[in-house]
Amino acid sequence: MTEALTNTLQPRRLPAALQRVYDSITLGFSTLGMLTILALMILICADVFARSLFDFPIRAANELIGYFIVSAFFLQLPRSLGQGRVARAELIIDPLKLNKPFAGFLLDAIYFLLTALVCYLIADGVTDGALTAYQDGEISGVPGDFTFQIWPFKFVIVLGAAISCVACLTLTVRSALTAFSSDALGQPKGWLALCFIVLAVVMILVAPSAIELSRNGIGILMIGSLVFFVIFGAPISTTLILVSIIGIWLMKGTPVLGIRALVLASSEYLASYYFAVVPLFVMMGLIVSESDIGKNTFDVVRHLTKRLTAGLGIATIGANAVFAAITGSSIASAAVFSKIAAPELMRHGYTPRFAVGVVAGSSVLGMLIPPSILLIVFGFLAEASVGKLFIAAILPGILLALSFCVGLLVIAKFWPAFLGDPDHDDSEESDNLHSSLYKVAPIIGLMILVIGGIYAGFFTPTESGAIGALGALVIAIAQRKMNVVKFWKVVRETGHVTVTVLFLILAANLFSRFIALSGIPQHLTSFIENADLTLIAFTLIYVALLVALGMILDSVSIMLIVVPLALPLVQALGGDVIWFGIVTVVAVEVGLLTPPVGLTCFVVKSSMADPRITLRSVFEGAFPFALIMLIVIGVLIAFPQISLLLI
Structure with a gap:
């Protein structure tokens, strides 16, 4: 449009x-x-x-x-x-x-x-x-x-x-x-x-x-x-x-x-030390996106999965999971892998619908696997620890990535026409494995540094953002993938994204005060108590609302409107705020794959100048991944300890 x-x-x-x-x-x-x-x-x-x-x-x-x-x-x-x-x-x-x-x-x-x-x-x-x-x-x-x-x-x-x-x-x-x-x-x-x-x-x-x-x-x-x-x-x-x-x-x-x-x-x-986490993690993600880190990651995972059924699709999911752990953005993942993975998938015989669908579907990992902008926004809305949210999202992120992989294997078994007729000849690329592993090793180290540093208590989430941004810059310079012009472009875009996110957080703070003054949360709490709804029943209704809103609104808008209303109710029903944040982010991300908004699907379509790719084919290809996400949400609701095990 x-x-x-x-x-x-x-x-x-x-x-x-x-x-x-x-x-x-x-x-x-x-x-x-x-x-x-x-x-x-x-x-x-x-x-x-x-x-x-x-x-x-x-x-x-x-x-x-x-x-x-x-x-x-x-x-x-x-x-x-x-x-x-x-x-x-x-x-x-x-x-x-x-x-x-x-x-x-x-x-x-x-x-x-x-x-x-x-x-x-x-x-x-x-x-x-x-x-x-x-x-x-x-x-x-x-x-x-x-x-x-x-x-x-x-x-x-x-x-x-x-x-x-x-x-x-x-x-x-x-x-x-x-x-x-x-x-x-x-x-x-x-x-x-x-x-x-x-x-x-x-x-x-x-x-x-x-x-x-x-x-x-x-x-x-x-x-x-x-x-x-x-x-x-x-x-x-x-x-x-x-x-x-x-x-x-x-x-x-x-x-x-x-x-x-x-x-x-x-x-x-806004004059808070904790808000520094926004520009720092954004800068780290943009530095990574400006280099060839996405391509290197895809090459490595492709070699590891080349003998599996739907191996390239699983490689795309695995590479997106690693890439997500250092960018925190679904949109960045969708844009990068649309140009890296989708053409390779189609070249090896996968259908265009599957190629763009697996890219769009797996890119949502960027907003769950930490660091994640949506987790940061939820942390500020709920006044919850961003560090705990990051740690809590690790297992659900791995669960979602594995569920995507299992889903591909099931589709390959019972719906082979969806995949197409892929070949498994990767001999032309076999010589590149060691060099690709060498290139991707520093990125794995960066991921361990950022998340491991928070988990081990060496530094706070805000400080890990600064260390991660500096580490990403050092890696990009060492690999000769960053120059002054590119870096200035990264800093400029970091500023624009920071303004957008902090303006939203500022507005959400005012909106939360208005909601509290209106008395709506208290009345909703009384209504829920009188209706005798359990925490699980309320959460299922809440997730259905998020998915419905995701068809017409973007992720941040939904969170800013709904979270201030729902959070007091969850706390009144005995729900954990950290667990609720993970469920919220996964449910909101379903909207990235559903029409008519489906922002990730639009990014994939706009990133590919291929006449075989239509917006309809992107939505059709992403649909199985939206269903898998709903199943994972059900598992996270039924077993909240998955989100709370590491914190």
Whole structure:
């Protein structure tokens, strides 16, 4: 869909001189943000080495790291927003831009205007605190040992949010100009869709006072509005924040409390040492993706499985499992193995449907086998230990990978037409085994370093991210797979992904406060208790809901909406938070393989320029893997000790 959009209308650009000034400012801020991320990695690694080798930890390192994180976020926010790097569901908005460009681009203009409003509220709210910190000489660190002034960091928030506001206003103008251009006006306008959105906004603001809704009623209305606008392509972070502020406003009679909560989340909540885990693991994964590590891993596992039935399919699963343990991203795995494994599978006689299906299906291991972005997001939502979540995901990840392999053997036995007519002649590649093993050995070492270091207690998950990123960089340089240009590209993309994830976490923090204030979790807990549902029965209903939502929403959106509601109920029923996180991530990942969203399937299709590959064939090929995932979820629910055995 995005490819089709590039061939139609595009948002209008600013006048050349103004565009150059705008690009220079946002690029300058983004560069400072990237340097801050590098400084973050160096600081944490230096602290680990100083503590381990010399028993002399860096003073106030944790406090500095927290302020580095919030600074990196707001320095890179303008560039990310200016390039449209916002998390959103594109199920409706992209087809709307394509078929009814007036409505599609006008909606985009409205969404960016609302994002500008959020950025303005942050900048305005933090300004007073920044001025006070400057006037009072407010400090942080270790009193009497090492302290530093915090006003520079707060002014970075103000400037970053203010420029982000300008960036979003720029996008608003560009989208509005496109909507009212002669090309867009000459096509179907889509007034009906636009009126529908406007009516929904009016209903949200008017309905509570018109029918005197209770707090629970306001909460339900806001949750419904959240789902509605996310489906219609509104930026998820913006929607979460504004829905929360409006909901608190309707319940308390003033917007001040909601805005104050937003300001605190932006300046205090994000300034946390623990959030450094996001850019560090993202950087490690991107360094790995930029090298030939995926190809090396696939070569090794292919040799080990070449005599098995469906051996190349099993090799793809095994290689994806190893690759997942160092990238933490299903999307990265799908993109890499679409180009590495799928052509090899088809060349050896496997059907195109099977080739792309096994790539799409096995790529979901990237979001379960640690490190995993979804596990990190769940940890912050549930206030659970990310390290424990990583350790808990090891056995379920291995179980899922083995289940995929067994599933392929069963399919080969009872449904050989699905596989095709594969050959098993790998003689041409037999000489490469030792060299491939030599190349993949450092990557196995990196995996052991990251997960083993956490498990052994040598360093925290945040510190393991820094050590892992540094280790991946050293390996890539030693193998001559990384240069300055590639590394700068990695750091730049790390910044964009970090902004997206942390913006979502910031918004989720505000949404969690709103949900707690609405009283919905307490009423749901009472309802579940009165209904006499067991933990297993509730979890099965919960999983069914996640799978259903996965057909229309992306993984992060589902977690941000559902987890704050479901978590108190699970705790009331005696469920373990860590186990619940593993079940949640696996269930949410089913949505990556199911239409109409099926993000992984879209990535596989877009990564392959092969006329034999259609989107339908990708979904059909991935369907058996979605069924296997449901079976594994049932096993994890029935035997929670699988997730808790190692922690």
